[in-house]
Amino acid sequence: MPWHFTIDVDWVPGSEVGLEGLLDFCDRRKLKATIFVAGRFAETYADLIRDCRRRGHELGTHGWEHGSLEKDEDFRSASYDQQREWIRLATEAVEKASGIRPVVFRAPSLWVSETTLRALENEGYRYDSSVPARRFDCGFGRVHYLKYFRAPSEPYHLSSYHLSLPGHSSIIEMAPSAFLLPTNMATLRVLGLPVMKWMVRRISRRTSRLVFYCHPYEFVHSHRQSFPRNMSKWNMQGMRPENFSLLDGFVEHMMRQGYSPGLFADSFSKALAS
Numbered sequence: 001m002p003w004h005f006t007i008d009v010d011w012v013p014g015s016e017v018g019l020e021g022l023l024d025f026c027d028r029r030k031l032k033a034t035i036f037v038a039g040r041f042a043e044t045y046a047d048l049i050r051d052c053r054r055r056g057h058e059l060g061t062h063g064w065e066h067g068s069l070e071k072d073e074d075f076r077s078a079s080y081d082q083q084r085e086w087i088r089l090a091t092e093a094v095e096k097a098s099g100i101r102p103v104v105f106r107a108p109s110l111w112v113s114e115t116t117l118r119a120l121e122n123e124g125y126r127y128d129s130s131v132p133a134r135r136f137d138c139g140f141g142r143v144h145y146l147k148y149f150r151a152p153s154e155p156y157h158l159s160s161y162h163l164s165l166p167g168h169s170s171i172i173e174m175a176p177s178a179f180l181l182p183t184n185m186a187t188l189r190v191l192g193l194p195v196m197k198w199m200v201r202r203i204s205r206r207t208s209r210l211v212f213y214c215h216p217y218e219f220v221h222s223h224r225q226s227f228p229r230n231m232s233k234w235n236m237q238g239m240r241p242e243n244f245s246l247l248d249g250f251v252e253h254m255m256r257q258g259y260s261p262g263l264f265a266d267s268f269s270k271a272l273a274s
């Protein structure tokens with residue numbers, strides 16, 4: 001069974017240490033990752049982004065300055081022109097750093113809309129991984145809207161009328177996996193490996209592939225990084241290098257379950273051949 005190991009690189013100065021650690025982790029574990037990068041990070045740490053590509057990872061974009069803002073980039077409500085501008089700037093920054101034009105997108109905080117789809121199509125994107133299917137963060141987290149709750153958990157071509165419907169867009173959606181809560185590093189940190197294993201089991205009954213994500217800042221002590229004031233306290237307290245061993249336990253589990261890691265660009269031509 002395929003799974004996608006993805007990394008959301010927010011624009012957080014200090015978190016580059018975490019990304020370096022994640023690249024070494026991937027080498028050790030022979031994992032190829034899909035790495036979504038905020039444009040300003042790619043601009044500032046261009047050598048590191050080039051290194052991601054050199055090590056065989058796939059690069060996408062993740063907003064322009066997302067991670068450093070008090071009022072975050074919101075792709076649910078921003079105008080078409082504003083969204084296109086954020087995407088264009090991020091695309092150029094990642095292309096300049098890596099030499100390859102990214103075609104995979106993940107919206108900051110999974111805040112996405114039909115307007116985003118139009119902007120992505122016009123910037124030449126091919127894949128998106130932003131729709132919060134089956135996701136609703138009770139109390140903590142950032143997804144408190146249910147508009148796309150019923151979206152498919154399998155890859156599908158998006159509809160320009162509603163992102164939770166299959167349609168005729170050239171862009172293929174592969175939603176980050178969730179069982180109310182997401183299969184991500186924050187859930188692993190807060191609820192632990194046994195709960196994550198249970199979630200993976202539940203999700204695998206419904207879908208043939210799984211998308212996991214983590215952030216470089218989760219592997220660096222918070223006082224060594226610059227966050228906006230609205231970053232939540234529970235999140236900051238749990239940031240530490242020791243999280244690599246937690247992640248290692250999860251990856252070990254996935255391998256044992258027979259999941260094999262794949263990149264977006266290689267995966268979906270077969271899955272959607274019909």
Ligand SMILES: [Zn+2]
Nearest residue numbers: 008010108109
């Ligand atoms: Zn992010």
